[in-house]
Amino acid sequence: MKVSAKAAIKASVLGLASLGLMTSTAMADLTGDLRIISDMSNPAPRAVMEGLAEDFGALHPDLNVELEIVDREAWKTQIRNALSANPPDVVNWYAANRMLPFVNAGLFMDISDWWDAGDFDGLGAVKGAMTIDDRQWGVPYTYYQWGVYYREDIFNELGLSEPATFEEEIANCQVILDSGRKCYTIGTKFLWTAGGWFDYLNMRTNGFEHHMQLARGELSWTEDPGIRQTFENWRTLIDMGAFIDDHQSYSWQEALPFFTDGEATAYLMGNFAVAAMRDSGLGDDQIDFYQFPLIDASKPQSEDAPTDTFHVASGAQNVEAAREFLKFVTSADVQTRINSGTGLGQLPINANASVDNDEFLNQGFEMLTTNAQGGVAQFFDRDFPAEMASVGMEGLQEFMVFPDNLEDILQRMESARGRVYN
């Protein structure tokens, strides 16, 4: 109540101010307030978001852009309150199944018309991730590739090359183990890292369509032979001792020193890990990247590429301005700028944008545009419904520590499936 009163006063004051401006400027297209709540709270993304709000405000001098930045983790629970009481115009969120609760509750605005009207040219490739029930509920603004980051210097020292198949991967791993190192570092304390391994192993073993059917709850965890094969492949690596010990006690950041100290040679991670690797003193000649190797050659490669998004709240006050803002954020030159190495350091979602000249971004872009014919998934905890994801990731962590418990784990996941999807 207090807030809206304040906003009303502010709006009327601004109304007066803009009335004064109206006489001097001709470009008085958008007026009023545009309220944005963003979760880009880490230092670099925060600067990007503040820059976006500033630039958009400069383009539309009569518009008052109010930006509020919320802690990224806190936003995951706060968004519910923010959208239901006195909703802002534009908010940040994530693509795919993560949108579902808000779409179902009617809190995100259906913006299919804007997509159809051609507002978002060059975004065709990512439209699927924004679609639920054949309607679009937002726009993406950035995404990043996942893949195997490895210690180039150690690979050279051992005379290894980037593996293309699972057999080569295993052969490489044996050499690495024989040299007294571990093949992969991982920290599963917060579970999702294990989800990444499952995504890749399952997509490579059974293909993209199988993986998505699993995410939609159409396959049985206990009955489907493909899933057993995936765990079988995973177990091969676990039994070799490929993963670092005690990974259940580390976060992904706490697992990184194993990589920087050379005790483990590879890390299956998202591209955001590169910044942390560089910060810990590794040069670009020491780190390199390869696409997760093929397991079944008949299954075209598919990749995890989590996408972050903007949405318009269905209770938005200034829909016109919100629409312009989404158009602005997704336009090719803004995309090029905000995803550059000095900004987010990720991949632009507009096909007409250019990728910053960065070793890893280039490889990732190349991989996602030419070598992901299978399809692009979001990530385990975004593709699977929330409850399934939490039960599932807990089971995956347990499997990595006690692979013998597989039967029990699959039973639990199956019983969660019976409950979640009905």
Add this chain to the structure above:
Amino acid sequence: MATLHATVETSVASAKKRSWYKRNEIAATPWLFLIPGILVFAVYVIFPIFQSVWISFHEWDGLGEKTWVGMANYERLLTDDQKFEVSFWNNIRWLFLYLLAIPAGLFIALFLNQTVRGIRIYKSMFFFPFVLSQVVVGLVFSWFYLPREGLLNAILAFFGMEPVNILGDPDLATYGIIAAGLWPQTAYCMILYLTGLNAVDPEQIEAGRLDGAKGWKMLWYVVLPQLKPATFIAFVVTIIGALRSFDLISVMTNGGPFGSTRVLSFYMFEESLSEFGFRMGYGASIAVVLFFIMLFFITYFLWSMWRDEKRAR
């Protein structure tokens, strides 16, 4: 007769002149003072309890419409939910092992209850962990337990023992967290006993000594009975502390590894308010179960307090 009538009339008249408040001052004033407290208690405690019970009969994601499911949440909770079972048994472990803080606190208090130079410094050092936030205690202990760099494993290695990863082992993790919780809780019990020991009657100690009591017998038959009020409070805060154990679990293991350190309060939070939660109905039904477990203890404490007070009268 006539005079009597007249006096009654005047007293009625004067009563009419006095305001309602003046007439009922003795009865009304306590209630007036209680009203703010009662209101706050009703709005923030009583009403939410009934609200939780109401929500627990529904399926609700916190956003859309509630769907009535009757007892379905409880059925699932009590018949086939491994997570609930694990959480419940962990709660029982907490309840019993956390009580170790009481004897530990007592012995430290007895040890510190002497007049030596600088005893206040020692007392405050023993009290120190209670001043720390639970989050800090959790962090310190999780570093202490770290599988490779941790102090614990350094000590074990010094004695030539195998390293252990306490927080990574589903069989040990809960005990590891309880040990961390005992550290501040022992300090709390110690302070309670230290104040209690101040009130111990020296004459009774003298009398006991004349009758030849010393050592354990003195402690058991003379000192402990006089510490009964302190023991009672120590029990209350420790049991409630054990049932509320949340921060340590959240900081040290986040419920893991694979959910083996969950307790009811953590599970309730996870189901209803965490990132993958928002199953409000199910979360509420866990809350209701936890509420009844707590109610059992609270009723017992209230009853024994009431009994003691009655006896004292």
